[in-house]
Amino acid sequence: MxxxxxxxxxxxxxxxxxxxxxxxxxxxxxxxxxxxxxxxxxxxxxxxxxxxxxxxxxxxxxxxxxxxxxxxxxxxxxxxxxxxxxxxxxxxxxxxxxxxxxxxxxxxxxxxxxxxxxxxxxxxxxxxxxxxxxxxxxxxxxxxxxxxxxxxxxxxxxxxxxxxxxxxxxxxxxxxxxxxxxxxxxxxxxxxxxxxxxxxxxxxxTYWQKVYPVRDFLFRIIELGFGQRRKKLVNCLYSGSALRLSKEDVVQALNSAGIDISARAEELSLEKFVQLGQALWPLLHQSSTRFNNKSPD
Structure with a gap:
């Protein structure tokens, strides 16, 4: 039955x-x-x-x-x-x-x-x-x-x-x-x-995990990008110093990844987000070093 x-x-x-x-x-x-x-x-x-x-x-x-x-x-x-x-x-x-x-x-x-x-x-x-x-x-x-x-x-x-x-x-x-x-x-x-x-x-x-294994950072970028999906991606990533990067750093990373600075997160494929992560990661560490080495007022 x-x-x-x-x-x-x-x-x-x-x-x-x-x-x-x-x-x-x-x-x-x-x-x-x-x-x-x-x-x-x-x-x-x-x-x-x-x-x-x-x-x-x-x-x-x-x-x-x-x-x-x-x-x-x-x-x-x-x-x-x-x-x-x-x-x-x-x-x-x-x-x-x-x-x-x-x-x-x-x-x-x-x-x-x-x-x-x-x-x-x-x-x-x-x-x-x-x-x-x-x-x-x-x-x-x-x-x-x-x-x-x-x-x-x-x-x-x-x-x-x-x-x-x-x-x-x-x-x-x-x-x-x-x-x-x-x-x-x-x-x-x-x-x-x-x-x-x-x-x-x-x-x-498993292709993308092999290409870009820094999953937590990638997901952080994605979440920031879609947090205010109608805003331009450059503003989502820079807004409130979410990544502790300057706007110039974010623009530089977008350019390196071949992403128009007026683009929104909803327009980007996973491949583009991975390329953006690859461009942002070294800048993030440079920014952290600059912040830690900054002289106190």
Whole structure:
């Protein structure tokens, strides 16, 4: 019996007296056609160890354990965890963990269970943060096939100059490439959420980490640039001496990176931000030396 069925899902909710909570993003997939498409694009191999986040009643879990070597399902809701353990009591390759994913040491979790992929209908309330943290902290996870809100998917895959393009886009792109796969209407969930969703593939890409490993500084520049996105980048970086650089230093770095001094952050690709970081870094240290050696009044 497949769990991904409206009548089966309703019966389970009734049997276990479960009230789904909107604030936790508890919207259960009840369309078998959508589930089949997810499994198809996830390309699960027999040796995969998969992380599922927010399994709910186990509709996706049921398909994952049939295909993967091991599935680790992290569920925040204690009652749903108890139900999952009961439903899958005889399943040997499933571990259900009752926890808030964002409170876990994700790197340790991934290493301990040799996780290779994430396949999940991500809870809306943690989707964007979870995707970025996993790519940032879990180097052995090669890819994520996940469902997120349509708006979040647009932010993930946005291009420079678009309204959805921002610091989140660039940070995720530093670790991975994002490929939107297909749209998912709100009508295939119980209860229906207030927004449509998109299935995306997030594939690890280490290119930019090798080109520019000074991640914290790069992210600082990106955050400053988008902190006031309608301001020119030169003013964002200089304003309030955010980097303790003179305006002349910032202009010099922009010129070195081949960036017009009238440009705004939303116009720059990750490549340009990396080039800007490479130009600013030595100036930052020169400025620090000048500041430390400055004679007191």
């Amino acid at each position: 497949r769990i991904v069925n409206p009548s089966v899902t309703k019966e389970l909710l009734k049997q276990y007296r479960v009230t789904l909570r909107k604030r936790l993003g508890q919207n259960l997939l009840v369309d078998p056609n959508i589930l089949d498409k997810i499994i198809e694009v996830a390309q699960i191999r027999e040796d995969d160890c998969i992380l599922e986040i927010g399994p709910g009643l186990g509709a996706l879990t049921q398909e994952l354990v049939r295909r993967a070597r091991r599935v680790v399902a992290v569920e925040y809701d204690r009652k749903l965890c108890q139900i999952l353990k009961e439903i899958f009591a005889s399943t040997q390759n499933l571990l259900v963990i009752n926890a808030d994913l964002l409170s876990l040491d994700l790197a340790s979790l991934a290493q301990e269970h040799t996780l290779t992929k994430v396949v999940s209908n991500l809870p809306y309330n943690i989707a964007s943060t979870a995707a970025l943290r996993i790519m940032e902290e879990c180097s052995n996870i090669a890819e994520m096939t996940v469902m997120v809100q349509k708006e979040v998917a647009e932010r993930m895959a946005a291009s420079p100059g678009s309204a959805a393009y921002g610091s989140y886009t660039l940070k995720l792109r530093y670790f991975a490439q994002v490929f939107p796969l297909f749209q998912v209407p709100r009508t295939v969930f119980l209860p229906p959420p207030g927004v449509d969703s998109t299935m995306v593939k997030i594939g690890r890409d």
